[in-house]
Structure formats: structure tokens, C-alpha cells
Amino acid sequence: MKAKMGVSALILLFVAGLWLVAAPFAVGYQPRGAEYVDATVNDLWLGGGIAALSFVTLVIYAADALRDLARRGKHADV
Numbered sequence: 001m002k003a004k005m006g007v008s009a010l011i012l013l014f015v016a017g018l019w020l021v022a023a024p025f026a027v028g029y030q031p032r033g034a035e036y037v038d039a040t041v042n043d044l045w046l047g048g049g050i051a052a053l054s055f056v057t058l059v060i061y062a063a064d065a066l067r068d069l070a071r072r073g074k075h076a077d078v
Contacts, residue, residue: 007061013054020047 024030024040031037036044 007058010054010058010061014051014058017047017049017051017054020044021051023047 020043030040
């Protein structure tokens with residue numbers, strides 16, 4: 001149960017990071033063709049960092065889960 005909640009939280013953080021990256025353009029507070037305003041730069045860096053960190057953590061969690069499944073599979077055959 002705790003693992004499902006953790007993975008759900010990581011997925012939610014990943015989606016929130018992607019939203020922060022897309023928000024300046026989706027909401028429209030970044031003028032088209034203009035130099036990036038400070039809020040856009042902040043959203044891009046913060047959203048990109050959150051999305052990247054949560055994605056890397058999800059990959060590490062998946063690799064650990066696969067390693068655990070492979071380890072269990074080897075013991076079952078012996």
C-alpha cells in the first residue's frame with residue numbers, strides 16, 4: 001500500500017512539473033514571440049527540475065522493483 005502511494009505521489013509530481021513547464025504558454029502570460037518574462041523562466045526551471053527528479057526517481061523505483069522480481073524468480077526455480 002505504501003509503495004502505491006509513493007508511486008502515485010511521484011506520478012502526480014511529474015505531471016505537476018510538466019504543467020509548470022506548459023503553463024506560461026497554455027495560460028497565456030508569456031507573450032508570443034517576446035523575450036521570456038521572469039515568471040516563465042522560473043516556471044521552466046522549477047517545472048523541469050521537478051519533472052526530471054520525479055521521472056528519475058520513478059525509473060530507479062521501477063529498476064529496483066524489476067531487480068526484486070528477478071531475484072525472487074531465481075529463488076523459486078531452485
